Amino acid sequence: MRSLVVVLLFGLVAGCQAIPVYENPPKQQKVERLWKARDLCLLAHTPQFDDHVSDPRKVARFVALSCSNETNQLLEMAIPEPNEKARLAFQQEAERRAAAIVVDFRRVDVATERHKQIGAPTPLQ
Numbered sequence: 001m002r003s004l005v006v007v008l009l010f011g012l013v014a015g016c017q018a019i020p021v022y023e024n025p026p027k028q029q030k031v032e033r034l035w036k037a038r039d040l041c042l043l044a045h046t047p048q049f050d051d052h053v054s055d056p057r058k059v060a061r062f063v064a065l066s067c068s069n070e071t072n073q074l075l076e077m078a079i080p081e082p083n084e085k086a087r088l089a090f091q092q093e094a095e096r097r098a099a100a101i102v103v104d105f106r107r108v109d110v111a112t113e114r115h116k117q118i119g120a121p122t123p124l125q
Contacts, residue, residue, distance in 0.1 A: 027077070034074040041067035042098045050102055052109065060099035064091060067098075 042063055049062045064071070068091070075082050075090045082090075 031074065031078050034070065034077055038067055038070040038074050038094065039097065041070045042094065042101055046098065046101050046105055050105060052106060056099050056102040056106070057095070059102050060095045063098040063102070064094040067094060 045063050045066045046059075049066070050059050071090055071094045075087060078090075079086050
C-alpha cells in the first residue's frame with residue numbers, strides 16, 4: 001500500500017515537472033533562433049579581436065559590441081518594451097558569453113601548441 005502511495009505521489013510531482021509550456025511557442029522559437037544567431041556572431045568575431053595577450057574581458061567587450069545588432073534583435077524579440085536596465089543586462093550577458101568563448105579558444109590554442117611540442121605526428125603531404 002505504501003509503495004502505491006509513493007508511486008502516485010512521484011507521478012504527480014513528475015507530472016508537474018514535465019515539458020514547459022510557453023505562452024507563445026512560435027515567439028519562443030524565434031527567440032531561441034536569435035539567441036543562436038547571436039552566439040554564432042560571437043564565435044565568428046572572437047578570432048578577429050583576440051590577440052592572445054589582452055585581458056579576455058576587454059576582448060569580450062569588443063566582440064560583444066561587434067554583435068550588438070544581433071543582441072538588440074534578441075532583446076526586442078524577448079522583451080517587447082525593454083528599458084535601459086534590460087538593455088544593459090542583455091549586453092552584459094553577451095559580454096560574459098563572449099569572454100567564455102575567448103577563454104575556450106585560448107585553451108584550445110594552448111592545447112594544440114602543447115600537442116605539437118610533444119611531437120605529435122604530422123600528416124603526410
